[in-house]
Amino acid sequence: KAGVTQTPRYLIKTRGQQVTLSCSPISGHRSVSWYQQTPGQGLQFLFEYFSETQRNKGNFPGRFSGRQFSNSRSEMNVSTLELGDSALYLCASSPGPGQGSSHTQYFGPGTRLTVL
Amino acid sequence: AQSVTQPDIHITVSEGASLELRCNYSYGATPYLFWYVQSPGQGLQLLLKYFSGDTLVQGIKGFEAEFKRSQSSFNLRKPSVHWSDAAEYFCAVGPPLNSGGYQKVTFGTGTKLQVIP
Numbered sequence: 145k146a147g148v149t150q151t152p153r154y155l156i157k158t159r160g161q162q163v164t165l166s167c168s169p170i171s172g173h174r175s176v177s178w179y180q181q182t183p184g185q186g187l188q189f190l191f192e193y194f195s196e197t198q199r200n201k202g203n204f205p206g207r208f209s210g211r212q213f214s215n216s217r218s219e220m221n222v223s224t225l226e227l228g229d230s231a232l233y234l235c236a237s238s239p240g241p242g243q244g245s246s247h248t249q250y251f252g253p254g255t256r257l258t259v260l
Numbered sequence: 261a262q263s264v265t266q267p268d269i270h271i272t273v274s275e276g277a278s279l280e281l282r283c284n285y286s287y288g289a290t291p292y293l294f295w296y297v298q299s300p301g302q303g304l305q306l307l308l309k310y311f312s313g314d315t316l317v318q319g320i321k322g323f324e325a326e327f328k329r330s331q332s333s334f335n336l337r338k339p340s341v342h343w344s345d346a347a348e349y350f351c352a353v354g355p356p357l358n359s360g361g362y363q364k365v366t367f368g369t370g371t372k373l374q375v376i377p
């Protein structure tokens with residue numbers, strides 16, 4: 145099976161702009177989680193989607209949003225970018241509740257976002 | 261609420277030496293437990309996981325971890341470290357298989373491993 149893919153891999157934006165990141169989970173996986181990773185804060189949970197519905201949300205401002213499509217692909221959007229949003233954004237897919245190994249997450253390579 | 265503690269932020273070992281990375285968790289029941297490894301600028305790769313059964317779990321790249329319920333620990337070990345093992349290691353905890361719901365997986369803060377020749 146193909147792994148988790150994330151696009152784009154690298155992105156440079158300026159303050160105030162918005163950005164959309166994409167994640168395609170492993171085939172058959174229905175749950176997608178997003179994480180922000182920075183040297184100072186480590187790995188922080190953003191949100192999780194299952195069956196097109198947000199199931200869990202981390203402690204991030206409303207500028208961070210996401211969605212999941214019927215084919216389980218997910219996007220996350222950050223509006224009004226700030227310098228502190230510079231980070232590696234990781235997507236992880238898992239089978240989802242009720243399925244074998246439901247919480248085993250498989251990560252994509254990440255999108256490196258730089259805000260200037 | 262579930263939590264994971266990795267008490268060692270940074271560890272340095274000599275190539276060929278043994279390795280043990282510590283992980284302690286807090287959870288009401290026996291959760292799912294995971295170890296991941298991350299090379300610089302890359303995503304996280306699953307090393308091994310524990311759900312139930314044998315408390316000694318074998319993973320990829322020669323790693324193993326032992327679940328100790330009495331100590332709420334899930335330490336990662338490797339008998340002989342290679343230079344290519346230098347990376348950051350994350351312990352994670354998720355809800356048990358029969359817990360239902362959508363409780364999220366919680367990650368520790370990571371342990372950076374440096375390997376010296």
